[in-house]
Amino acid sequence: MTADRATGAAPPHAKAPHANAPHLNGMYLNAMHGSRASLASQVRTLVRRNLTHIKRMPEMLMDVTIQPVMFVALFAYVFGGSIQTGTAGGYREWLLPGIMAQTMAFASFIVAIGLTNDLDKGIIDRLRALPISRSAVVIARSISSLIHSSIGVIVMSLTGLLVGWRIHTDVPRAALAYGLLLLWGFAMIWVGMFVGSAMRSVEAVQGVMFTTTFPITFLANTFAPTEAMPKVLRTLAEWNPISALVQAMRELWGNAGPVAADAALPLRHPILASLLWSVGISLVLAPLAVRAFRNRTEKA
């Protein structure tokens, strides 16, 4: 112990923190004198950070690039021959909207893993100790996830064009289908926020998401028509939110065959049904996700 510390007194030059004491090589108390960053600039900073992660670890994009392309190849060329869709464009055209919806459903993975990782590593605490808006982190995470998923949508559209998928309708209808897809991605973000806030590790997120999201995306009209399924499964599949979205996209892009007369209600009004599902899921899960996030961070 040095002699000057034994006194236990504050150094003679110490002043109240408000005083304009020269501080750190002549700098002043930047934080207290600087203006607060606007929400937009906070979000921009955090989105850039999230996107830098993708740049540094491009393998993060595998889930929206290589994986769906592999599914296209697998279903179009391996199973495709034995699946009857009764559409003019054939199975590959019919398949593409299904895989796009599935890829978008995995946006929830991306959000959940990113969030759990940040919680786990203490990044969220570091951000919460800063004078920033409470919602900046959540908004930034949503935006970067939608960008991430959109890269997947572009890759899937290009892959589709390569294997013979075409849009047979007009621009407004094509755009509406993409819009529904993005809205679905928005709903999935809240699912991801909820799971990400509730789980303790990235491995747990992967476990939970894989065993739930994966079968849910299959128990639908994504890869095979629902008409051939056993009655109970068929009902489940036709009420599955993904089925409405996929049916809507198929109709809007002109990739659909006629809907069976005995199909469940959502499949007979797929655009409206998909809209309602996405909005409904967001409305229910957003408050749950915010509460789970608060419980996780503020009660600790």
Add this chain to the structure above:
Amino acid sequence: MSAPALEAIGLVKRFGDFTAVDGVSFAAAAGSVLGMLGPNGAGKTTTVRMMTTLSRPTAGTARVAGFDVTEDPDAVRRAMGLTAQAATVDELLTGRENLRMIGELYGLDRATVRRSSDELLARFSLTEAADRMVKTYSGGMRRRIDLAVSLIATPPVLFLDEPTTGLDPRSRVELWEVLRDLVRDGTTLLLTTQYLEEADQLADQIVVIDHGKVIAAGTPLELKQQSGAAALVVTVSHADDLARARGILERGGGEVFVDEGARQLTAPSEGLRALTQVAEAFAASGIEVDDLGLKRPTLDDVFLRLTGHRAEDESADETTEVSV
């Protein structure tokens, strides 16, 4: 003296039935170092979390740079920097990008961020590593960039939660030097530690916390005097001799602690002269001794004195306890 830069007033934090922090109060003058000493699970991190607005107190409050943590958390956040127990820098960003991100979030303009980043990187000997991803950094470098990031907005108050845990001795001493520089420049520090030596090296005032309560407070010197200048530790060869050995040690006048399992006795000691006398007494008594020596006061001794139990008894990890 001006108003304290740091003040805890009866802070309480309960998680369900578990009381992690049970009425903690202390104050630190501007430009001083407050050391918070205690074992794992004592409530140090929870106290820091309440003072840095991360956790809402169940009761009581705290003021940082004069701002109330519950009433004006945003002002507190502007006035303080926090370096948490685990280095919370973004591993996929470079050192410079980490500084820039936090600087921008504080609302600093670009020129200030650039200038401050350069200065901090130089000050922490990270200029060469500035444009490398943090995941390539060594443990000591990570701690330094973590601290640098906390300083980007030059906050007048800095919280450091176990800043040197897991560091090798050289990095630890280097970090101490950096912290001394900061204090010289007028920053108020609150640092938690499990190491008496660290508190001894850095702190002007120490509060000792156990089971969520302040059990002692004072300057390092005062605390060390409380825990005895040095301790005499004797390990006897046969457990049967423990009672007689105790008798010999009690002649010194101090209270003797006996650890039967380890056949070890601990007594306060005045220094080398006492050691010689005791050694002679044991030789004369014929008690076989495995080991006999002087031990400088450690955190354990402080705890033994203050609480009657050793610090390691507290095996619960604070972070897991918090998540109950």
